[in-house]
Amino acid sequence: MVKLQENESTISDSEWEIMRIVWTLKHASSTQVIEELQAKKNWTESTIKTLLRRLVKKGLIATKKDGRRFIYTATVSQTQIMIEAAQERLNRMCDMHKGEVILKLLSDSPISKKDLAQMKEVITEKEKDAPEKVPCNCLPDKAHLC
Incomplete structure (x- = not known):
């Protein structure tokens, strides 16, 4: 698992947008990131550069x-x-219901034949x-069925 720097346990939706561009292009100039984002978002150049700096600080992108x-x-x-x-999301949920959630995600997600075989x-x-x-883990030291 990737461990983000202390106090930086998640990335925001806006940061996800930038990461998806960088992952897709493999390497991108700030100009490319700005152009790609401004084509679909109404964000200023300074906002995008701030997000890039945050991702560098979190150790998710290098410059x-x-x-x-x-x-x-x-x-x-x-x-x-x-x-x-x-x-991170699943860890917040009741163990008893995780299977239902995973089944719904599986049902609603596009998945390749290779992934299905795995x-x-x-x-x-x-x-x-x-x-x-699977027992409920919502209350410590209690055997409950949610």
Whole structure:
């Protein structure tokens, strides 16, 4: 898992927008990021540069000076950050209901045949040790069914 710097446990929706551009382009100048974002958002150049600085501070993108411009590259993969964000959300939920949430996400998400095959393998392996019912973990030291 990617560990963001202390006090920086998440990235904002706006920061996600920038990260998606940097991940897609592999490396991008601030001008490219600004152009791409302004094509779909009504953001000022200074707002975008502030967001870029925050992402550098969080260690999610690196910057390199290339003449008069800055080039940004991601220091973490998109999949790593997506897993961390999803896990952070799931950790807030009742264990008993996580399966339902994952099923709904699976049902509603576009997924490749390759990913589905891998999921089948994981499910087959997890089935070997899966309990009949996952207990609620909402209240400490209590056996509840939510």
